Amino acid sequence: MYKDFEKWLNNVIEKGLPVGQGLCFNIYEDGNCSWSIELVIASSFDPEDDDWASEAVFCSDSAFSWKQVAEWDDVLEDAIQILLKYLDEGKYADDLKNRYAGISTGFVDGDLEHLYIKE
Template sequence: MYKEFEEWINSVIEKGLPEGQGLCFNIYEDGNCSWSIELVVASSFDPEDDDWASEADFCADSSFSWKQVAEWDDVLEDAIQVMLRYLDEGKHAEDLKNRYMGISTGFVDGDLEHLYIKE
């Protein structure tokens, strides 16, 4: 899954991302063991209040989708590991960490997990 995620996120970033404070990977279930991730950028970021991510100023025009037979919490954990790997070794990882105050992920109707918070 990592290679496909990496290709998707690189293409989204290379099309251009706006300025903002927070970047969020929203995860949602499509049904029939299909899952998707959309990338949003918000003008605010608050690690104590997850509502910042629901007020996105930008949403990428494509999402990343995959099939996985698993419960939602396993899907979330697997997605987090892929995202953390990208933030550790991805082509644009340093740019994302320099540009945004925080990077988070979570299901659109759930709590956020913070992947990166700028010190």
């Protein structure tokens, strides 16, 4: 699944991302064991207040979707591992970490997990 995610994310980034403070990968359930991730850029980033992610200045025009028979918490953990792998070795990992004050993920109606916070 990582290679497909990497291809999707590289494509989104190559189309151009706006200036912002926070980058969030919103996860949501589509039903029938289908899940999706969309990339959101927010005008602010506050690791103490998850509402920063609702101040979107950009949302990817496509989502990365996949099938997985699992509970939401297992899907979240799998997504975190894929995102951390990208932030460690992905083509645009350094660019994302340089451009944004924080990178997080989580379900749209849940708490955020911070994957990267710029020092």
